[in-house]
Amino acid sequence: MRGIRPLSFFVVWMRISPRTGASLLLVTLTASPVVGQGADAPGRIRGHVRLEAGTFVNPPIRMGVDPACGMAAGAVRRQEFVLRAADGGLANVFVRLVGDYPRGAVPAMPVVLEQRGCVYAPHVLGIMAGQRLRVVNADPTAHNVHSLSAVGNGFNFSQPRAGEAVEVTLPDEELMLRVTCDVHAWMNIFVGVVAHPYFTVSSQDGGFELAGVPAGTHRLDIWHERFGPLTAEVVVRPGETATADFHYRGDERPAAPAQVFDFRAGNVEAQQGTVIGSGFQP
Numbered sequence: 001m002r003g004i005r006p007l008s009f010f011v012v013w014m015r016i017s018p019r020t021g022a023s024l025l026l027v028t029l030t031a032s033p034v035v036g037q038g039a040d041a042p043g044r045i046r047g048h049v050r051l052e053a054g055t056f057v058n059p060p061i062r063m064g065v066d067p068a069c070g071m072a073a074g075a076v077r078r079q080e081f082v083l084r085a086a087d088g089g090l091a092n093v094f095v096r097l098v099g100d101y102p103r104g105a106v107p108a109m110p111v112v113l114e115q116r117g118c119v120y121a122p123h124v125l126g127i128m129a130g131q132r133l134r135v136v137n138a139d140p141t142a143h144n145v146h147s148l149s150a151v152g153n154g155f156n157f158s159q160p161r162a163g164e165a166v167e168v169t170l171p172d173e174e175l176m177l178r179v180t181c182d183v184h185a186w187m188n189i190f191v192g193v194v195a196h197p198y199f200t201v202s203s204q205d206g207g208f209e210l211a212g213v214p215a216g217t218h219r220l221d222i223w224h225e226r227f228g229p230l231t232a233e234v235v236v237r238p239g240e241t242a243t244a245d246f247h248y249r250g251d252e253r254p255a256a257p258a259q260v261f262d263f264r265a266g267n268v269e270a271q272q273g274t275v276i277g278s279g280f281q282p
Contacts, residue, residue: 043236045210047244049093054250056082061186068141069118080123089206092124094192096199098219110134120189126199129173136165144182228254
């Protein structure tokens, strides 16, 4: 008879990160496998990232330096440094497995990065090493797209007109690659370039899912531009789902940030010394 037998066991433990002091809750659910699934059947990892404390006010973007940006943006736009749902769910967290995994085929379709209203969208994205990144200018003004790569993912090109699209290939794994605009200092995003397909970005409610994960014990890393990295060990059993929930306290700092914004200082400075607003409220 096909079906799922009752839940076998339920494990919960708490770990404190020795470097940041941040706590994370790791929950592993194990159910008896579906009849007909082999020992090599892949599973999945589901989880949430939550921000436990603090009130974060994203600063408004001062677009007066380019009137075309103000017109394109319409209402006042704010930075997306910290996007926190009502229940603490944290968006824009990059999630990936760390280890030696089969590379597999590189997706044929490019990942799209859009410039609209003089901001990049999405703010954090993932791409497989060797995959194409398609950058589209949807604004009635010029942009200059510039990656700050420590390996071989460097590019620097102009997009002077609306409707222009440029594709570049990112050949090397890099965590995290910062992309900026040399014309508009407030435009910054982060790209996770990974050598395997097991990565994603947390959604607006802080949720994430990795599908097709090989059975076994895995290292799961997350990264947020404001709060830095956290790590967990996750056991995935054949055909089953493991759940990993991460918790930021709110006072963490990235170990080696690609770009530093001091929320506690009462202002945030972008490149060229442009003050773009206030930030952190403890």
